[in-house]
Amino acid sequence: MPLAQTDAESKKIAPPLEIHDLTVAYTKRPVLYGIDLEIPKGSIVGIVGPNGAGKSTLIKSVMGLLPSASGWVKVFGKPFKQAVTRVGYVPQRESVDWDFPVNALDVVLMGRYGRLGPFKRPNKSDKNIAMACLEKVRMAPYAKRQISNLSGGQQQRVFLARALAQESDLYLMDEPFVGVDAATESAIIEILRELQTQGKTLIVVHHDLTTAPDYFDRILLLNMRVVAYGNTKDVFTFENLQNAYGGRLSILSEVALSRARKKAEGDTPEDSLR
Amino acid sequence: MRELLPHAVSNGSKQRLAFSIFGILTASTIAHAAQIGKISETSWTEQALDFLSLEEPVVRTAVLGTLIIGFCCGVLGSFLVVRKLSLLGDTLSHAVLPGVALGFLWNASKDPWAIFIGATAAGILGVALVGWIKQTTHLKEDSAMGMVLAGFYGLGICMTTMIQNMAMGNKSGLDKFFFGQAAALSSGDIQLLGIISLITVVLVLIFYKEFIAISFDTGFAQAIGMPVQVLHYALMALLTFAVVVSLQAVGVVLVSALLITPAAAAFLLTDRMHWMLILAAGFGMLSGVLGAFISYLSNNLPTGPLIVLGATLIFVLALFFGPRHGFLTKTLRRKRQRQRIALENTLKSIFYLCENSDFERREFVVAELAVERNSNLPATEREILNLVEADMAEWIVDSNTPSMSGQARFRLSKEGWYRACEIVRNHRLWELYLTSAASYESDHVHDDAEEIEHLIGEGIVKRLEDRLQNPIHDPHGRLIPRRDQVIA
Numbered sequence: 001m002p003l004a005q006t007d008a009e010s011k012k013i014a015p016p017l018e019i020h021d022l023t024v025a026y027t028k029r030p031v032l033y034g035i036d037l038e039i040p041k042g043s044i045v046g047i048v049g050p051n052g053a054g055k056s057t058l059i060k061s062v063m064g065l066l067p068s069a070s071g072w073v074k075v076f077g078k079p080f081k082q083a084v085t086r087v088g089y090v091p092q093r094e095s096v097d098w099d100f101p102v103n104a105l106d107v108v109l110m111g112r113y114g115r116l117g118p119f120k121r122p123n124k125s126d127k128n129i130a131m132a133c134l135e136k137v138r139m140a141p142y143a144k145r146q147i148s149n150l151s152g153g154q155q156q157r158v159f160l161a162r163a164l165a166q167e168s169d170l171y172l173m174d175e176p177f178v179g180v181d182a183a184t185e186s187a188i189i190e191i192l193r194e195l196q197t198q199g200k201t202l203i204v205v206h207h208d209l210t211t212a213p214d215y216f217d218r219i220l221l222l223n224m225r226v227v228a229y230g231n232t233k234d235v236f237t238f239e240n241l242q243n244a245y246g247g248r249l250s251i252l253s254e255v256a257l258s259r260a261r262k263k264a265e266g267d268t269p270e271d272s273l274r
Numbered sequence: 275m276r277e278l279l280p281h282a283v284s285n286g287s288k289q290r291l292a293f294s295i296f297g298i299l300t301a302s303t304i305a306h307a308a309q310i311g312k313i314s315e316t317s318w319t320e321q322a323l324d325f326l327s328l329e330e331p332v333v334r335t336a337v338l339g340t341l342i343i344g345f346c347c348g349v350l351g352s353f354l355v356v357r358k359l360s361l362l363g364d365t366l367s368h369a370v371l372p373g374v375a376l377g378f379l380w381n382a383s384k385d386p387w388a389i390f391i392g393a394t395a396a397g398i399l400g401v402a403l404v405g406w407i408k409q410t411t412h413l414k415e416d417s418a419m420g421m422v423l424a425g426f427y428g429l430g431i432c433m434t435t436m437i438q439n440m441a442m443g444n445k446s447g448l449d450k451f452f453f454g455q456a457a458a459l460s461s462g463d464i465q466l467l468g469i470i471s472l473i474t475v476v477l478v479l480i481f482y483k484e485f486i487a488i489s490f491d492t493g494f495a496q497a498i499g500m501p502v503q504v505l506h507y508a509l510m511a512l513l514t515f516a517v518v519v520s521l522q523a524v525g526v527v528l529v530s531a532l533l534i535t536p537a538a539a540a541f542l543l544t545d546r547m548h549w550m551l552i553l554a555a556g557f558g559m560l561s562g563v564l565g566a567f568i569s570y571l572s573n574n575l576p577t578g579p580l581i582v583l584g585a586t587l588i589f590v591l592a593l594f595f596g597p598r599h600g601f602l603t604k605t606l607r608r609k610r611q612r613q614r615i616a617l618e619n620t621l622k623s624i625f626y627l628c629e630n631s632d633f634e635r636r637e638f639v640v641a642e643l644a645v646e647r648n649s650n651l652p653a654t655e656r657e658i659l660n661l662v663e664a665d666m667a668e669w670i671v672d673s674n675t676p677s678m679s680g681q682a683r684f685r686l687s688k689e690g691w692y693r694a695c696e697i698v699r700n701h702r703l704w705e706l707y708l709t710s711a712a713s714y715e716s717d718h719v720h721d722d723a724e725e726i727e728h729l730i731g732e733g734i735v736k737r738l739e740d741r742l743q744n745p746i747h748d749p750h751g752r753l754i755p756r757r758d759q760v761i762a
Contacts, residue, residue: 063497084499096491100356101545110487114498119480146545166498 014077111165348558369400371430454578666690
């Protein structure tokens with residue numbers, strides 16, 4: 001009886017993200033067609049696909065940053081605007097001007113702005129939270145550093161810290177691993193795993209096929225439409241990837257792919273013999 | 275022309291009224307005040323004192339007006355500069371022109387509010403057009419701004435010329451409209467300016483975090499639920515206000531300079547946004563008063579260009595003397611570093627001399643050091659003089675000292691000896707680190723250590739010592755000196 005109850009309760013809880021028949025168009029040319037998607041709570045989902053597949057477009061239109069032509073998006077069962085504070089966002093690092101006259105702590109504090117709402121200024125506890133988030137990404141010593149004096153990897157950590165400061169339940173991350181050093185990459189993935197154990201849901205746009213099966217337990221293969229979506233092991237097949245990347249898959253990336261696919265399937269002896 | 279304007283108003287002739295579209299922008303209600311300084315026989319200094327005493331109401335009005343304008347333009351211009359929208363200032367100042375003409379035509383009087391409303395509407399329409407072109411086409415913002423600027427300006431010129439032709443075609447007001455005249459500000463204009471600046475300050479204070487957020491990362495601001503469009507247009511409306519009220523003091527062509535230049539100077543001097551706003555406001559006010567002052571002294575130079583020149587002067591000063599990024603400051607800093615390195619190299623050579631004598635001798639003659647440093651006598655003597663000046667060495671003067679050149683004796687002071695030990699320690703620690711931790715060959719490490727020894731601080735030295743477990747000998751088998759154990 002208690003078991004049944006919890007089952008019923010979990011059914012009632014709306015998924016962190018539900019997308020139905022979403023179509024997005026830039027100046028009338030559709031970029032995303034009829035996307036249907038449901039992301040379960042506590043998963044790390046990688047969005048993988050070739051350039052121009054609409055990966056960033058998808059997460060931007062989830063947040064209403066781009067207008068959608070049709071379809072709807074629900075975040076924890078509500079329209080995005082009513083669930084703003086439950087969504088954390090890490091934009092692409094190139095999307096901002098790093099010469100902007102703010103320091104790392106100022107940027108992370110912006111993560112608190114959504115919760116503050118209008119007319120309120122960040123107070124001491126907001127600053128403490130921001131500092132703790134910088135600490136988490138091991139950037140506390142650089143808190144007072146102007147952001148252009150940080151390396152690419154450090155800038156990406158600051159962006160991650162800002163998202164952490166949002167204290168959200170669903171995180172949308174746009175290429176957080178682009179242009180970062182190996183140390184930052186492993187630091188970021190460590191934090192993502194930690195967030196996952198706290199029951200947060202993460203959706204990460206990712207371009208590197210070789211690491212994708214290591215990082216994500218679910219993968220969305222995207223190329224203007226959903227090519228495949230599900231558990232990494234089921235989705236990361238050669239046919240699916242061939243479908244997503246079209247004829248553009250060169251021999252080189254085919255080799256890289258087959259290696260990555262083997263990783264996804266678990267590196268059993270038979271695999272390496274194959 | 276100056277004398278004509280009041281007649282134009284009092285005669286009530288429609289034509290003359292139409293003509294005074296330029297009057298509102300130049301002479302306003304105080305017709306005699308088209309220039310701040312009255313032509314007089316008094317000397318330069320007396321005029322300066324006249325201005326500074328602020329006794330004349332015209333001077334007071336002009337100073338107050340330029341202060342407020344400088345303040346508003348500095349604060350709002352900062353947002354343009356950090357958002358890389360500098361051209362938008364130009365777009366706005368040119369786009370308001372048709373609105374000014376329409377505002378005048380509305381009731382054919384020089385009601386400042388009608389013109390203000392017309393100009394603001396035209397300015398916001400211009401900005402909205404820029405946004406619309408950017409969103410609906412794949413043209414970039416700069417092209418959109420350039421087109422809107424030129425289009426509105428062309429329309430504005432046609433409209434004002436038509437109004438002018440309806441009148442008597444006297445063009446003498448035109449130059450003031452283009453270049454601005456602070457003395458043309460009336461007390462009514464000052465009221466308007468005051469209200470606008472108050473609105474600006476209050477809104478920027480209330481929405482400071484919102485304006486920063488949309489300026490730094492619009493996408494993120496929108497994602498956390500900020501009404502990005504509303505905030506953007508609020509900022510643009512404030513900018514339009516500032517541009518419209520500044521027109522008559524600075525002139526249409528130069529308003530944008532007052533928006534950009536003080537903010538750009540502030541940007542060079544600080545890397546925190548709130549300091550940038552404060553500095554830009556200060557620079558704006560300073561250049562405003564400077565412009566009004568020189569305009570008063572020179573009697574016939576228009577205020578606008580002088581204000582802009584004042585702002586440009588401030589920018590040039592910031593460019594050269596800025597504490598962090600200034601050209602001269604950087605050059606000086608580099609020069610000081612070169613001097614320090616030269617000093618440290620001399621100290622190191624003296625340490626070697628000392629070491630070669632198994633730390634028996636502590637006094638040396640210039641010639642010995644010259645040989646060690648592979649240098650000539652005068653240069654070596656200069657190096658020792660530099661050390662003496664820095665209290666790191668002293669000459670030994672006694673009756674035995676021969677006056678022959680190169681035979682003058684010297685020794686290191688305690689401070690000099692410490693410093694020499696530090697440099698040699700840094701050098702040898704680094705050599706050891708490279709050979710043991712980074713597996714360099716021991717004959718490859720000297721040149722790198724020559725550079726590094728001047729750069730590493732106490733923190734890194736401590737870490738090197740820990741990592742190498744407080745070593746005693748360098749890769750060449752020589753002793754690594756430590757600061758706390760004075761060898762000599």
